Amino acid sequence: MSRRMKITLLGATGRLGSAIGRAILDAPDMELAGAVVRLGSAAAGQDIGAWLGGEPIGRRADVTLEDALGEADVVIDASLPAMTVAAAEYLAERNGTPLVSGVTGFDAEQAARLDAVSRRVPLLTADNFSLGVAIAEALVRHAARLPAEDWDIEIEESHHRMKADAPSGTALMLGRAAAETRGERLEEVASWARHGHTGPRKPGTIGFAVTRGGAIVGEHAVRLVAEMEEIAITHRAFDRAIFARGALAAARWIDNGGQARPAGHYSMQDVVAG
Ligand SMILES: NC(=O)c1ccc[n+]([C@@H]2O[C@H](COP(=O)([O-])OP(=O)(O)OC[C@H]3O[C@@H](n4cnc5c(N)ncnc54)[C@H](OP(=O)(O)O)[C@@H]3O)[C@@H](O)[C@H]2O)c1
Numbered sequence: 001m002s003r004r005m006k007i008t009l010l011g012a013t014g015r016l017g018s019a020i021g022r023a024i025l026d027a028p029d030m031e032l033a034g035a036v037v038r039l040g041s042a043a044a045g046q047d048i049g050a051w052l053g054g055e056p057i058g059r060r061a062d063v064t065l066e067d068a069l070g071e072a073d074v075v076i077d078a079s080l081p082a083m084t085v086a087a088a089e090y091l092a093e094r095n096g097t098p099l100v101s102g103v104t105g106f107d108a109e110q111a112a113r114l115d116a117v118s119r120r121v122p123l124l125t126a127d128n129f130s131l132g133v134a135i136a137e138a139l140v141r142h143a144a145r146l147p148a149e150d151w152d153i154e155i156e157e158s159h160h161r162m163k164a165d166a167p168s169g170t171a172l173m174l175g176r177a178a179a180e181t182r183g184e185r186l187e188e189v190a191s192w193a194r195h196g197h198t199g200p201r202k203p204g205t206i207g208f209a210v211t212r213g214g215a216i217v218g219e220h221a222v223r224l225v226a227e228m229e230e231i232a233i234t235h236r237a238f239d240r241a242i243f244a245r246g247a248l249a250a251a252r253w254i255d256n257g258g259q260a261r262p263a264g265h266y267s268m269q270d271v272v273a274g
Pocket residue numbers: 010011012013014015016017036037038039041078079080081083101102103104105126127128129130243
């Protein structure tokens with residue numbers, strides 16, 4: 001029988017984590033080898049497969065990575081920043097098992113610790129696991145090479161009415177991709193909102209516009225507008241399952257058929273580059 005990749009999942013009871021857990025249970029080339037949940041979680045000690053709404057798989061959810069790691073080929077993380085950093089440092093000390101994390105919102109200190117650990121562990125972090133968004137980012141990097149004096153960049157995003165932050169992390173990531181390509185820092189060229197007598201558009205800025213309503217899963221458009229033409233790079237998410245699918249693709253990429261990638265800090269750009 002062909003090899004099945006063993007995955008240990010962190011944050012298995014969360015919205016993203018449970019979607020990834022179900023996708024692993026459905027994937028013929030993968031096996032859910034362990035799961036870590038918070039101490040005191042109702043899932044602790046329960047069979048993971050049954051907890052995720054499937055058949056029992058004979059593996060119970062643990063409260064430490066030490067107990068859940070077993071023979072995992074890859075650890076997938078959908079928990080929260082402090083847990084991600086602790087897990088990455090543990091893996092660096094222990095055996096260098098690759099880590100794929102979809103967690104967002106690291107502060108500067110946590111980001112620096114992750115960068116340091118990536119010298120000893122293959123680490124892939126993704127603010128957005130969608131393969132479509134990763135391709136959109138690559139297209140933005142390409143298009144933003146057009147001269148800034150002729151091409152105005154505007155980023156529009158729409159999400160459901162419950163979303164608490166704006167612009168979305170993905171809109172910021174796309175803005176950063178455009179700004180970096182132009183040799184700028186997004187914070188210095190961003191125009192976050194417009195209201196009242198704004199005067200003409202300042203050359204070289206990157207404008208943002210945000211819509212919140214109903215149940216929109218997520219829409220992003222990067223528009224490059226010149227005097228006589230426009231390029232629009234648009235991504236629309238119809239189903240949150242794209243995040244789980246992308247997380248599994250990232251795990252397969254970093255596992256590399258059992259010959260894990262060398263230590264380093266990777267992104268979804270590496271996954272879509274092949
Ligand atoms: N990359 C992407 O595509 C993508 C997509 C969606 C979300 N996200 C990000 O993924 C992260 C999780 O989002 P979510 O919406 O799934 O949040 P959530 O529902 O709050 O899930 C977080 C999970 O982590 C668990 N957890 C927290 N601390 C832990 C610890 N110390 N030990 C073990 N488990 C711990 C939580 O357990 P309890 O439930 O017991 O507290 C919960 O199950 C966020 O950073 C979010 O921004 C990324």
